[in-house]
Amino acid sequence: MSARGRSRPTVAVQLREEIRTLIAELGLVAGDRVPSEAELVDRFSVSRPSLREALKLLEEDGTLLAVHGRGRFVSGRAMLSVERPITHFESVGAMAAACGYSLSSRVVGFETVPATERRAAMLGVEDGAPLLAVARIRGHEGRDLVYSLDLIACEGLGAIGEAADWADSVNSALVLRGIEPVMARAAASATHLPTEAAAKHGLEDFGPALLIEETAYTATGRAVLHSLVYHRGDAFRFSFARTPNAR
């Protein structure tokens, strides 16, 4: 399965967004009834099956609740909508930009290390296999906001290049090598920076950090990147929705 994207969204996907917009325009809130299928078919000039497919997407993502014989209703879930939730896969740079930070980045570590047993398991490589370790500090207006350590499996990577190639975005550097991380499995906890890193890079006043440790995968499920990202506690706040059936 090559990672070729679709050039044009299907009617169903497009409609899903248009219905979302309509719900907002009509000012519908949790419990309110959505226009009927017949009305929506007229309004959007599409066939009923296509509309139903779009509605199915919205039912599955928790926006709508269908009741046979009565209609569809806005689910309370819709009001939990969060722009760029913690569950959104994106680069640290993009995330920070959305928070109003323009991050400049410097590489403070760039070496090849053998994979520990744990890291090997995370990245699906052999114990002891070579990993590229990139340590970076990113900041905004002279203030350090993020310390991160990225571990990339060298296997299949091709030429490693120079530290500067990886300074701004490890994701982008991987994409340039034909490896596109698109999703990740992550865990968050509160901690301090590693003592050694703090001392070595003058980060003693970093304060509590929100550590997100994550393994990133390509669309085909190949693990390509293991990151430990320490976000300065007083600079970042990650939003998300909590629901009973979240998986």
Place this chain on the structure above:
Amino acid sequence: MSARGRSRPTVAVQLREEIRTLIAELGLVAGDRVPSEAELVDRFSVSRPSLREALKLLEEDGTLLAVHGRGRFVSGRAMLSVERPITHFESVGAMAAACGYSLSSRVVGFETVPATERRAAMLGVEDGAPLLAVARIRGHEGRDLVYSLDLIACEGLGAIGEAADWADSVNSALVLRGIEPVMARAAASATHLPTEAAAKHGLEDFGPALLIEETAYTATGRAVLHSLVYHRGDAFRFSFARTPNAR
């Protein structure tokens, strides 16, 4: 919108589960091609539109990826599955139990306070309206693991009762009063305990805390509880999946 459930699942919902089972039975993993629509129609003896609706559910929940003209494939998203992700709405006690902690709880603050402007907005009450503030410390085997402050709108609450009524679970206490929180909008950040709280309750060695600040809602979208929950950094780790289309 009454919470009356449907007595019989639709064909689409039923099929969704049957297709999931089939994928597992066929041993399909990320990137593998799923049988075509025609094949599935034959196999499950349903109409094609119904099948497509079921497939739409699976596409929306990230299990499948459809490519026009080529077929559908098992998405790598399935491998990000996390048991009890941070996005799962549940009580702190239930979450901690899943982490192997049996929390005992003590109330260290119990009073009615007027809502600040921010809190009033969070809870959909008037500025200055009375809120019940419940401060608790929860621990396991003599070690304090969670400090929390819960703010509940007094309006519609009925009798407040005693502190002991709210000691174990604010959620449960609310349910007993006919108010069922079922979902929340939350944000996480790394911080220290409030200085005053730490000093007052002997929590100076709590260390970095993962603060989850959340507003809980009923199914109809009514905000009923605003909580600040400080999780001891070295005791808790919150997992989640990150995908490009996460909202």
Place this chain on the structure above:
DNA sequence: TCTTGACAGACGTCTGACAAGTTAAGATGG
């Protein structure tokens, strides 16, 4: 006042047809 039946509205499911994208096999030309 309560029960039952009819009716309208709404979702659920099906059949059939055509459109658009992909791939593999066969034909053709160099």
Place this chain on the structure above:
DNA sequence: CCATCTTAACTTGTCAGACGTCTGTCAAGA
């Protein structure tokens, strides 16, 4: 023999139309 083009087959995407089932409302009858 190899490269390129064409075509048919396969697959998903979309549409039109019809019928089935469920829900709520209203009217009539007991």
